[in-house]
Amino acid sequence: MSPRRAVSGGRIDRLRTIRFTFDGKSYTGHAGDTLASALLANGVTLFGRSFKYHRPRGVLTAGVEEPNALVTVLSGSVREPNIPATMLEIYDGLMAESQNRFPSLEYDVRAVNQLGGKLLGAGFYYKTFMGPVIGPLKGTRFWMFCEHFIRRAAGLGRAGMEKDPSRYERMNAFCDVLVVGAGPTGLMAARAAADQGARVVLADLDAMPGGSANWSDETIDGMAAADWAAETVRELKALENVRVLPRTTVWGYYDSNTLAALERVADHKLAPAKGEPRHRHWTIRANAVVLATGALERPLVFPGNDRPGVMLAGAAERYANQYGVMPGRKLAIFTNNDSAYRAALALKKAGGEIVAIIDMRDDVSDAAQEIAGKVGGMHLTGHAVIGTEGGKRLGGIKAQRFDARTGALSGDPRNIPADCLLMSGGWSPTIHLASQAGLNPVWSDDLQAFLPPQATQNWVGAGGFNGSFATAAALAEGYAAGLKATGAPAVDADLPSVDEDGLDPRPAPVLEVRSKGKAFVDHQHDVTADDVRLAHQEGFVSVEHLKRYTTLGMATDQGKNSNVPGLAIMADALGKQIPEVGTTRFRPPFAPVSVGSLAAERYGEIKPDRLTPMHDWHVENGAAMYGAGLWHRPMIYGLPGETVEQAYIRETKTVREGVGLVDVSTLGKIAVQGPDAAEFLDRVYTNMFSTLPVAKARYGLMLREDGLALDDGTTWRLGQHDFLMTTTTANAGKVMQHLEYLLDVVWPELKVHLTSVTDQWAGAAIAGPKSREVLAACVTGTKVDNQALPFMGIVHGEIDGAPVMICRLSFSGELAYEVYCGAGHGAHVWEVLMKAGKPFGIVPYGLEALGTMRIEKGHVTGAEIDGRTTARDLHLDWMLSKKKPFIGSVMMDREGLVAEGRLQLVGIVPLDNRPVNGGAHIVEELHEDSPRDSIGHVTAMCYSPTLGKYIALALVKDGKARRGTRAFVSDPLRKRFGQVEIVTHHFYDPEGSRMHG
Incomplete structure (x- = not known):
């Protein structure tokens, strides 16, 4: 018999002995024990060390709110820290260790922190580490000097570095009534709802549903409360319309009665059974919710x-x-x-x-x-x-x-x-989910506790959640809540009889006992009553500031123990009542959630592989692929021994001097059709599209409602009421969502239909001085000369029997055409174009060469349209129509968007002819030891074979006015510093003579 195990009693299985280790020492317990109960039974009282002072700490609670007894569970080389010993069921082979101590729990050298006294009080980080170091390291911030040591000492458990071998699952559930909490109140609510024929999910965070009945001495219906609860659970499990989820923590309450829950399927086992997940994450959508979550003792x-x-x-x-x-x-x-x-x-x-x-x-x-x-x-x-x-x-x-x-x-x-x-x-109702779902909680002087707010979603509370702690009253409330959740009328039910103790x-x-010595409010973070009063003395009178200055309520228990005592002390210091001080809002998760369960099956290479119709050809012909959004696109077509830079320089030169072919199938493509399609585009784009002739294309710019640039692209008019809009690859989904919102909410009267056709069209852009000759050699059914196919013109024809649509437009700055065909013909059309171009020295080129040519030309992409720039910042103000309103036209002229000092697009030339990196800062004065005063940043860089040097695009304050001046690039992370010249963003053929030729 363990030294502190009672001779009889309890809900454990005394016939099953469980062997486990804690800090390397072997112990035994029984089936049904938690690690906390088993260690207490073995006479262990020291469970951990506190965060700041490393004070010895024992177990404080018996549930999910435990702040002290946090352990790391070891499974082979896998470590999982910060598990409450009060929630960890023991099993044969369990290995756990204490945390936040060195070299051992009994003898922790960092306990010397206790001698720091007031030096380590509230806000000591802010007060101690902001000043400069004096002495040999003069000029260095004290924080920078101490950071390494502080970070080594910070934290509680130590996370493992090995891959987690466990499997996780996600599940969706739909029910009429979700009952959260399977104590006596929740059991009665589930029974009432089930009796009405409702589909019921009953979730409880403990292994043994029954809640307080499992440790109460009361009798219900003449049975021990625990036996009554077990019998009720068996009856509910037998019903087809009830699902009981033990070991399941409902941790988040979101809009539309959507709740998140974590089921600990196999944490009580050495290893999951075959095919069994360790955790299962539930997304539960309920018509109504009964919150029977009880209360937490303070x-x-x-x-x-x-x-x-x-x-x-x-x-x-x-x-x-x-x-x-x-x-x-x-x-x-x-x-x-x-x-x-x-x-x-x-x-x-x-x-x-x-x-x-x-x-x-x-x-x-x-x-x-x-x-x-x-x-x-x-x-x-x-x-x-x-x-x-x-x-x-x-x-x-x-x-x-x-x-x-x-x-x-x-x-x-x-x-x-x-x-x-x-x-x-006293007791604090567990109102966290209700607070997440709606309003601020309401203070009760009678209970000295916060009660749930008024419901803003379809939930009803009962029992300890409402502050009803008498079992008979809680049972009655639970049954009434179950009926209310189903919409059934209240009835006088035959409720169980309870032997109350009065x-x-x-x-x-709530009062603090003030005497000599440290009185702790937040046990895990070592926040004392003196810390709360000190925060008040230093001006932190807001409860939100109190929390952040003292770290009160920021431990793993999230203030479940410390919230009300801390507010009481602050209220006393302010001379106010607790409701006047208020409380911070409870936020999800209610209890820690494993990252594995949130990701579940979505790990590793989880994104869908979106492949263009020409993908196999690219791979077979030596393309190095990389991800562009969800798509796989060729980066380069490298020759043996070539570096990436050598490959894209070769490809770029070939396109500029001859002809090249690039896969543009990934561009977003949206069919805009209907009698009001032209009017719709006029409202969406900054420039006019209703005047665009059929069989012509036009470059367009979209703004957001706030006047900032959203996306650019070309739109082709295929018929009077039929347009094909193209977007950037990355923004295809965002633009489609934006357009659908406008039609559904802002202009529902417009007769316009949108269809995403990105996957229906394959696209290839052929560019270079010889591109027209290649097309003429393989296209039938139409001419492609300058008269038949002028700049931005559209023609229809065939390539080796495959119908194609060709638009003459250029992203490279060269004479170029985009050839579209049905996706099923994409690979064939590509191969025919490559074959036709062979006599002209055609090469396939990838995104690196495409990016090089767009930088030379000064075209913008998502790196410049970054959600902070305007049309004027990007020198696209020539596209802002003065003849019509459009999305963003009202807001684009507000003071902040036309003020001096805005970042504007410029070109950058490093004077040492060395590469610079995207994100590097542009500064007027160079301070390598202490970088400061950025005036902008680099957005894109390449080596320009056309110009024979490295060039870059950048966004710089008042950039247009700085052309012809010099500045510096400052990239301290990559140790790149040097002088640059600021020039126009049009490095190559600014008049556009080559693409119009």
């Missing part, structure tokens, strides 16, 4: 409240009743409400000795008085614990007379020997 704030052996009274009750574990032999109780008396009775029945019950209140209920008489020991009302004694384990406590109205202490302190102190500061869980006002 700690009290007094000096020494973090010593191992100090825990919540409700947690101790759970360890005794559910796990048959005694957290100590000589137990003291410190409370401001009646619920701790129930814990005292449970621990007395399990064999513990209650040495004292210390109650802040002068007057306690008759039921509490009766229990105090039964359990024995001192019963000190109107008293408070003012300190604890012992080293890494509790040895005793000090109690003193306490005025619960003013917080004043009086009289002489008493020394009380105890190896475990159980505290209860205890009143309403607490005295």
